[in-house]
Amino acid sequence: MDWLHWWRQGDAVTQATALALLAMSVASWVVIAWKARLLHRGRTDVARCLAAFWQAPGMDAACRTLAAFDREALVLPLVDAAGSVATAQSAGTLAQAGSRSQQLTRVLRDALHIVLAKLQFGQVLLATVGSTAPFVGLLGTVWGIYHALTEIAGAGQISIDRVAGPVGEALIMTAAGLAVAIPAVLAYNGFGRAVARIEADLEGFALDLRELLLGTAAQAPAEDA
Template sequence: MDLLHWWRQGDAVTQVTALLLLAMSVASWVVILWKLRLLRRASADLPRATAAFWQAASLADAASRVQPFDRESLILPLAGAAHALAAGAPSGSLAAQGSRAQQLTRVLRDALHGVLGRLQWGQVLLATVGSTAPFVGLLGTVWGIYHALATIAGAGQITIERVAGPVGEALVMTAAGLAVAIPAVLAYNVYGRITGRLEADLEGFARDLRELLLG
């Protein structure tokens, strides 16, 4: 099928639907490739960065030992927050109120949320594309079939040969919607499992760090 001919035959609704699917595909593939790099590096670096941290002589020394292994800054924010708390919060501030355990829980939680937010970035977009792209394609197909049948009926002569071509072209939108949705759904599921494992490891590290500093 000539795509240029198909584009010219379609009306504004068909063209907007096709452009929307293209935009969804480009956005999802940008996220897929970006997260592939991020999660591969994070999965390789986290065990090494954690080991380097526990081999450090002190919190002040930990940052320099961890940095070469922590390319995605997963451990450094937690270690930095703990080190900043150890240096002491400004006197008279709300950050200095409460017990040491409460202060440590707060700063580690805030640092952990920042790290997890970066790991989870893009998951909502992948889920949205995966769930909506098939329906966008179906909308394009339904509208394309309606537009084709209306055009043929206006011509005053309806035969199977005249119907098959336009209807077949309209069905391409459904295939396009599935082609956009399937990679997004697969990436969402795979990346979700990897992110969940990394989150569990980071939460365990934060808990061990808290217990160490309170010991």
């Protein structure tokens, strides 16, 4: 098929629909490539960082180790947030008010939300493309068929040969919509599972880190006594 001829024959609605599908495809593939790299590195980094953290002799050594391993900054923000509470001085602000347990819960929750927002970035776009691209393509098909039949009827000669070509060209829009939607849906589902696994590891680590620092803080007064 001569794509240039098809493009010239289409009206503004057909061209706008094709451009919308092209924009959806480019945006979804950019997100797919970025998230595939992020989650591949993140899955490896989180496992290495958690193992290295628990093998470290102290928090300072653990931070130095995580700085080298945590390429996507998924674990280090949690440790930094918890460390800010561990080294906090007197309660001069509301952020420092409350018990050590409350402060740790708050800062770890906030840090975890930031990390999870990074992991989940792009999921809404993939879901949107996956759910709307088939209908955008269908709109282009319906409009293209209507446009083709109107021109054929205006010519006064209707035959299978005259109808098959324009209608076949219009049906390509449906195929284009599916071609855009299917990779987005598959990526959304695959990335969702990967994000859930990393999220579970990070939530478990945040809980363990909180208990560790609370236990350390409770031991300090006992040793001083």
